[in-house]
Amino acid sequence: MPQPAEGVRVTLVPAAEAVHLVVREIHHVARVYSLFDVAQILLAGRNRYHLQFTLSDKAPSLFVSKKDQSLWLTKEEAVAHFWQSEAAAEYYESEETETEPPAGNFQVVARCGMSGEWLGPPNFHSYQSTLRRIHRERFPNLPFEVYASRVRTERGEEAVNAWLDTMRKRVRWRPKGGDDSAWRFDRSEIERDFATRLFPEVFDEVRSVEIPGDIPAKNMSHGLLACVRIAGSHARKHPAILIPAICRLLESEHLSVFKREGKLFTGPARPHPLTTDAVLAERPSIIVNWLEANPDKKLAALWAGVLPEGQTEPGNEWFADLFWLLTQGHVLLFADDSLVLPRRRAPQGGNAATAKDKEKAPAAKAAKKKKRKKRKRTRKPKVAVPSHAKLIRSISRMSPTRLKQLKGPALIWKRRLEKRGKISSLVQED
Template sequence: MSEPSDELAKRLLSAFELGPSWARSDAPAKKSVEFREDAAPRERRDRDDNRGRRDFDRRDGDRRGGGGQRDSRGAGFRDRRGGGGRDFGPRELPQPAEGVRVSLTPAAEAVHLVVREIHHVARVYSLFDVAQILLAGRERYHLNFSLAGNAPSLFLSRKDKSLWITKDEAVAHFWQSDTANEYYESEETETDPPVGNFQVVARCGMSGEWLGPPNFHSYQTTLRRIHRERFSNMPFEVYASRVRTERGEEAVNAWLDTMRKRVRWRAKGADDSAWRFDRSEIERDFATRVFPEVYQEVRTAELSGDIPAKNLSHGLLACVRIAGSHARKHPAILIPAICRLLENEHLSVFKREGKLFTGPARPHPLTTDAVLAERPSAIVTWLEANPGTKLAQLWAGILPEGQTEPGTEWLADLFWLLTQGHVLLFADDSLVLPKRRTPQGSPAAKDTKAPAVKSAKKKKRKKRKRSRKPYLTVQSPAKLIRNICRMSPSRLKQLRGPALLWRRRLEKRGRISSLVEEK
């Protein structure tokens, strides 16, 4: 990091100050409004300035011969209200890359600074506020890129950590970056300018570079090279439509002056015979020999959040903007990652009133019979009698008369209570004393112990499967009579229905053998 860690930690934690900016101590003073004599006719002056600017644009367009309407995509000047004003229509934003997922994770260095500050001031901070602070600076989080499905691999630079979707984008970035100077060198040499009768010379409408006459043999090569090196983010047709032509001896001589010096390239460390005036040969050498050394194909990548926009493909940059906007609207998605980093830093995380907090220690209530020193006991007693108080009110209530600022001994005792979790000091200077508990095993704890309450939910009884009774066939009368005659007295008593009637008949006739034997 460029700045000292202490200053970075102070700047990082300064956002924890709650309340509006005008109420803070470091808020700048409001500037007084000065009355200007020419402030009243400001609308009239702006109207006159705009009229004069339109007149100047009209004269300038007539002088260059461009007074009419040109390409509707904003490639030139448009005739509006009789003048040639520049078309500043809405630009099309790049579409996010397909199959690319981007997520934000807090940087371990930023979380370490938060942990160090928490240990230093012994305060309790909400994890939601910590997430908002980490999202406030791009250097405080990392960007995680991952591919879904069968999406093609990305190209990650080993030199500057740039990331690209296609190989062409990676090659174009290489020639525009300082990495190209590590592998290739170039120099200008004096040459004779081309000879011929040139009347019209083309010029790039965006960079102002001379392209040469449209009928010159290297015109198309130069046009496509400048588009590839400097304006590859726009379609070639749009770029070509912005090329303008100029006539006259001055324009031709200006282009000839640029042709007096030619640039040649060679690989670094090669001999003099390796110089090439054709840039395409050097680019072919890079694609076949140097490209695998500079770039690697990856499916996942983790980059710093403050990576320059020029080091990302336009599709990836659109994905980053969407992910950043979503994270700032929902900072809670960073809380699980923050909890893991805080756990690695051995900082406690606890829940209070349904919200997650982090502080120097978890809440550790004091017992009712705890014996403390004089000053800690005074602090605990005052907080127990005055719940929901502020730090300034605490010092005003317990300090001796005539003393406005607490001494070192008072601060040390309060710091001990905070680091032990007996007292909680939040970011807004509010003090909370956890409810004191009775010691275990004491008679008071046994008396106040609530009886066990049976669960209101009744256990569900398992339904017994009723077995089906076997199918009973109706016996014939002859068989039924035969069985009744052979039954014992106990079985005879269990007969019901028609069998009981047959029993009585057979009993009168003396046909039941068991009853006859008894008689």
């Protein structure tokens, strides 16, 4: 089980396209959905959310492909993926050529235990380079020591001939548009050319990135894939973490979000209670009056209660009138078919003011006219600040005991006069 990459944080973000489809459905059916339910709907499919990767300060940068949005922890993983992807054909071309097989007396041939490819005799000069090439191309996420431990050897003429048949054809590569001198049989030379010359053209080095949630697992490092699995499991256990992002996307779609009984909902319109004196057409009035007399009923019960006798299915005119009430917010139809009539309010500006309100008005006006008694603030007596001449004169005549009690500016003047020998009591002591 691969360990999650350190310093990488993955957040599931609702896809704007998926939220747009939810908004279209809400407008079409005029129903009210809990945002918690909307979050669960978005988490039900990987194509309905995006994966947002952010790195801590100490984590190294990630490499994202501009071609297929694959994401990698290291440059080596990104290069290995490039050669397995369709993008390699855009920059390099390859072909098979007929060559003479190597001559010699071979008894043992090594074979890859995972892919089944022939590696050649362990004492053959290209054995190690072939072993590392297959590991680099096919299994870059597996430690080389683990991969090498799975290599098996086979004896016999049949195994040797099978390896020699693979050596009769060799593959060579060159950059697209190159001449004949650009052909290379050594794949590592072509890989170095891509890593030094074309890598920035195919991959971006990023600290944060957002990619589709339905990206194939093969297009991501194992450590990042482990982070994605942890983030997805946490989001499915706690769908409410998506609600802030869903609210922002719904607002951009001009869909209302409101709170009811401590929960957040979205629907075609905010609850807009009718006034008690509202005048409606015949069918909307019948629907509203029935819901007011029969609260918390289902849609089937409504049709059974309001349709004329003998009619079992509502006609288009009933559907149109109910749809109008729903889109105006006068009636709420929830996802479970339950109907709610927002509490009707008294009309404004008419005869709504009751007798009690009229009686309270004069009393309120009289209360405003009462003035609070102002408290008289007692002023502290002004302290006369002696002039410098008077202060100097009084300090020069003070006794030593009195001089020790001086503070502030008087202490500063005492030190000055003491240096000049102007304090009579101190001069007499000397």
